[in-house]
Amino acid sequence: GAGVSQSPRYKVTKRGQDVALRCDPISGHVSLYWYRQALGQGPEFLTYFNYEAQQDKSGLPNDRFSAERPEGSISTLTIQRTEQRDSAMYRCASAGHVQETQYFGPGTRLLVL
Amino acid sequence: DQQVKQNSPSLSVQEGRISILNCDYTNSMFDYFLWYKKYPAEGPTFLISISSIKDKNEDGRFTVFLNKSAKHLSLHIVPSQPGDSAVYFCAASASKAAGNKLTFGGGTRVLVKP
Numbered sequence: 001g002a003g004v005s006q007s008p009r010y011k012v013t014k015r016g017q018d019v020a021l022r023c024d025p026i027s028g029h030v031s032l033y034w035y036r037q038a039l040g041q042g043p044e045f046l047t048y049f050n051y052e053a054q055q056d057k058s059g060l061p062n063d064r065f066s067a068e069r070p071e072g073s074i075s076t077l078t079i080q081r082t083e084q085r086d087s088a089m090y091r092c093a094s095a096g097h098v099q100e101t102q103y104f105g106p107g108t109r110l111l112v113l
Numbered sequence: 114d115q116q117v118k119q120n121s122p123s124l125s126v127q128e129g130r131i132s133i134l135n136c137d138y139t140n141s142m143f144d145y146f147l148w149y150k151k152y153p154a155e156g157p158t159f160l161i162s163i164s165s166i167k168d169k170n171e172d173g174r175f176t177v178f179l180n181k182s183a184k185h186l187s188l189h190i191v192p193s194q195p196g197d198s199a200v201y202f203c204a205a206s207a208s209k210a211a212g213n214k215l216t217f218g219g220g221t222r223v224l225v226k227p
Contacts, residue, residue: 040122040220106156
């Protein structure tokens with residue numbers, strides 16, 4: 001079956017632009033997570049959803065970062081007024097339910113020039 | 114402050130021998146631990162997990178050991194195969210906290226030489 005997909009796979013943008021990163025979870029998965037991974041490090045939690053409800057956004061670095069999952073399926077992570085320090089791999093994961101194994105997508109590599 | 118640490122950034126092992134990957138954690142609220150494996154250009158894939166009520170979990174060639182008093186876990190791969198060459202991430206979560214968000218270590222790159 002289809003796994004977690006993310007688009008775009010690569011995004012190059014200029015400082016100050018807004019970007020939207022998309023995550024398409026495994027069909028039927030209730031929980032959806034966003035992580036950010038810097039080069040040479042492990043993923044760091046950003047936020048997560050159960051169905052369409054954003055349950056925890058404690059990992060979002062600042063108010064330029066936001067996420068939504070309006071219909072409880074596809075999710076979008078938006079970064080406004082991008083800065084060079086936002087450059088990283090952004091990973092999405094989904095799980096059948098909140099206590100179940102998280103399955104990761106291939107990630108979106110964001111480069112802010 | 115890193116709550117999950119993998120102190121060995123890389124490991125090289127001969128095919129057929131044992132690979133031992135180590136992971137230390139500091140947060141005593143963590144009670145569920147996982148290992149993920151990552152190939153280049155792919156997302157991390159789940160490998161094996163262990164709950165804090167156990168001290169060992171085995172799945173084929175992969176065994177995870179948990180020492181709660183030392184806040185230490187390890188992954189053993191026996192025998193190692195060239196296809197095991199990848200980056201391995203240790204992760205932890207606190208089941209009593211909402212959300213099951215994972216805290217990851219920095220990863221260990223394993224190279225299995227034929």
